[in-house]
Amino acid sequence: MKFEFAAAGRVVFGWGTFEQVPALAKEFGRAAMLVLGRGGRHGDALATGLEAVGIRTVRFQVGGEPTVAMVDEAVARARAEGCDLVIAVGGGSVIDAGKAVAGMVNQSGTVLDHLEVVGGGKPLDAPVLPFLAVATTAGTGAEVTRNAVLDVPEHKVKVSLRSVHLLPRVAVVDPELTLSTPPEITAYTGMDALTQLIEPFVSHAANPLTDGLCREGIGLAARSLAAAYHDGRDRPARENMAIAALFGGLALANAKLGAVHGLAGVLGGAFGRPHGAICARLLPFVMDANIQTLEKERADDRALIRYTEVARILTGDPKADAREGVAWVQALCEELKIPPLAIGSLGSAGSAAIIAGAQRASSMQGNPVKLTDGRLLEILERAD
Numbered sequence: 001m002k003f004e005f006a007a008a009g010r011v012v013f014g015w016g017t018f019e020q021v022p023a024l025a026k027e028f029g030r031a032a033m034l035v036l037g038r039g040g041r042h043g044d045a046l047a048t049g050l051e052a053v054g055i056r057t058v059r060f061q062v063g064g065e066p067t068v069a070m071v072d073e074a075v076a077r078a079r080a081e082g083c084d085l086v087i088a089v090g091g092g093s094v095i096d097a098g099k100a101v102a103g104m105v106n107q108s109g110t111v112l113d114h115l116e117v118v119g120g121g122k123p124l125d126a127p128v129l130p131f132l133a134v135a136t137t138a139g140t141g142a143e144v145t146r147n148a149v150l151d152v153p154e155h156k157v158k159v160s161l162r163s164v165h166l167l168p169r170v171a172v173v174d175p176e177l178t179l180s181t182p183p184e185i186t187a188y189t190g191m192d193a194l195t196q197l198i199e200p201f202v203s204h205a206a207n208p209l210t211d212g213l214c215r216e217g218i219g220l221a222a223r224s225l226a227a228a229y230h231d232g233r234d235r236p237a238r239e240n241m242a243i244a245a246l247f248g249g250l251a252l253a254n255a256k257l258g259a260v261h262g263l264a265g266v267l268g269g270a271f272g273r274p275h276g277a278i279c280a281r282l283l284p285f286v287m288d289a290n291i292q293t294l295e296k297e298r299a300d301d302r303a304l305i306r307y308t309e310v311a312r313i314l315t316g317d318p319k320a321d322a323r324e325g326v327a328w329v330q331a332l333c334e335e336l337k338i339p340p341l342a343i344g345s346l347g348s349a350g351s352a353a354i355i356a357g358a359q360r361a362s363s364m365q366g367n368p369v370k371l372t373d374g375r376l377l378e379i380l381e382r383a384d
Contacts, residue, residue: 138190
């Protein structure tokens with residue numbers, strides 16, 4: 001057995017921990033770029049706290065999914081302002097943008113030179129800026145991952161800037177910041193978190209450390225996602241989902257993902273839909289396809305046993321079989337009002353392009369079985 005486990009240098013979790021960010025940042029620099037969401041939420045409070053400890057601030061707002069052009073713009077500004085520290089406060093898109101900025105400020109060239117799949121894939125060979133991530137949604141777990149997912153509109157795909165050096169120095173997870181998340185976003189981000197717990201658990205790269213995180217996280221999400229969706233002020237449910245998302249980020253960073261994310265990256269780039277909504281819609285159909293393929297080709301495979309375990313955690317029934325886990329996820333998606341993909345206008349050529357892109361995606365390489373193009377097409381048709 002061989003594996004490695006990498007995570008943020010420090011994880012600070014708990015109610016009210018957002019207030020600790022200035023003190024945590026003080027040791028890393030004196031000029032911080034604050035990467036914030038479209039509305040700039042929490043920016044004023046954070047800037048005030050940082051300035052009180054001697055840190056000058058420059059703000060950059062991310063209006064939607066981060067693009068290559070957006071990151072290049074932020075990097076140019078960070079260089080011009082002499083920033084030596086990056087702090088991102090937001091959901092996955094904001095954190096990924098901040099992560100990419102921190103990674104690129106000292107590199108030569110543009111971010112495209114270093115991107116996977118459609119870029120040059122060059123390693124980050126210059127020191128990255130210290131980066132602090134503050135999560136405001138319980139979803140992507142980006143606060144503890146080593147990649148930044150960026151939209152490349154000219155290629156109609158989302159791909160990663162990836163390096164172990166992109167891991168945040170400090171990740172702050174304060175459930176208080178998630179209380180105002182609207183039900184729809186709670187559903188999408190929560191289903192992304194659940195997907196990022198199930199896929200690493202059945203991945204061929206699973207290891208004992210990620211297994212424990214996934215088992216605990218799946219149980220937390222099973223008990224709490226619907227509760228947080230129906231009542232956003234349910235503090236125990238919000239706390240559980242914040243932990244589940246954190247665990248999902250740690251798991252995916254160290255045990256790979258699967259076909260849900262392989263397809264979602266391409267679909268998100270092509271249609272601009274929320275990543276979590278795409279993952280939620282695909283999850284039960286990918287689970288079903290994997291289970292069917294395993295039953296037919298490798299009935300004694302560990303992954304099939306894992307899917308049975310997932311079903312038992314989700315349903316609370318110690319006798320549940322793998323397919324009952326699929327049914328449970330489908331029922332949850334209905335309860336959360338997850339919309340269909342609505343990509344029927346693609347046609348055969350469009351579907352083929354989506355599938356080809358998904359087959360090349362790094363996430364697809366973690367899937368427990370090799371899914372044929374025909375099987376992926378069936379997934380898309382069922383999810384449409």
